[in-house]
Amino acid sequence: MKSSLRQLPFAARVLGVALVLSTLPAAGSAAAAPAGGVPPTVAEQDVMPHLAALQRIADRNGGNRAHGTSGYAESVAYVRHALDRAGFRTELHRFEHDGRAGYSLVADWPGGDPNHVLLTGAHLDSVVEGPGINDNGSGSAAVLTTALKVAEARLKPARHLRFAWWGAEEVGLVGSADYVKGLSAADRGAIDLYLNFDQAGSRNKRQWLVVKDGPQVDATAARAFESWFTDRGFDTFDIGVGGSDNESFGNAGIPSSGFSTGMSDCIHEACDDLANVDPATETTSTNALIGVLWQLAAARS
Numbered sequence: 001m002k003s004s005l006r007q008l009p010f011a012a013r014v015l016g017v018a019l020v021l022s023t024l025p026a027a028g029s030a031a032a033a034p035a036g037g038v039p040p041t042v043a044e045q046d047v048m049p050h051l052a053a054l055q056r057i058a059d060r061n062g063g064n065r066a067h068g069t070s071g072y073a074e075s076v077a078y079v080r081h082a083l084d085r086a087g088f089r090t091e092l093h094r095f096e097h098d099g100r101a102g103y104s105l106v107a108d109w110p111g112g113d114p115n116h117v118l119l120t121g122a123h124l125d126s127v128v129e130g131p132g133i134n135d136n137g138s139g140s141a142a143v144l145t146t147a148l149k150v151a152e153a154r155l156k157p158a159r160h161l162r163f164a165w166w167g168a169e170e171v172g173l174v175g176s177a178d179y180v181k182g183l184s185a186a187d188r189g190a191i192d193l194y195l196n197f198d199q200a201g202s203r204n205k206r207q208w209l210v211v212k213d214g215p216q217v218d219a220t221a222a223r224a225f226e227s228w229f230t231d232r233g234f235d236t237f238d239i240g241v242g243g244s245d246n247e248s249f250g251n252a253g254i255p256s257s258g259f260s261t262g263m264s265d266c267i268h269e270a271c272d273d274l275a276n277v278d279p280a281t282e283t284t285s286t287n288a289l290i291g292v293l294w295q296l297a298a299a300r301s
């Protein structure tokens, strides 16, 4: 089934997952929220269903969601369908790696200053050895949940908000590097900062690892994340840009921040499944992202 699926055009392969999305909320009917207002918060039941969906996708596609596989194609389709339904403009960025087509998914929330873009992203691919639910379904679900909250609030940000789910991170940051390489100088200059989330629900976490060290960091964003956690009694630890998709942006001179909950015992193994994510940690991470994004969306650097 996997190899025959691979013969089909991408759109045909992804239609199979449309039905499971019928329970997602449609774009909200609340009044439009100005940027800088009180951010919404989410509960476990807002975030964990996305991880359960990614687990089911891995389960029916040979146990993984790796670059070039039907499991990855279905993961992209799942996220894209939710975004399209919520009112985002979505686009696939296609690239080739290791003889296989790869895709990054980019979603723009209409509005905001196009010369001041706040880009938020996570890698959506797993390794071939496992379903990649903490690494990095957890970051992908946190970013998706945040995007859906933006839509539900009908947020009117000062900055333009863009969200991205990168392909082929696990084989060398390929999707994010390809995206950055494809930007014109003007488009690159319009991105004020990039926020990255790689492993947001680790069970063994003792602290949130905030991307704060080094000249490639956006200091305002790093301080905002650090404050969000310390104000709530959570410990943080400073890390630098590198080891995940921030690196692609740092290499191009685009400042970044974000955080990770650190490597789990099951990283890059078959046991990186739904049970390898702590729902409370995943929910806290998502609320930190929402809280900080709400602040940064209101500012223009």
Ligand code: ZN
Pocket (backbone or CB within 6 Å): 123, 135, 136, 169, 198, 199, 244
């Ligand atoms: Zn990762």
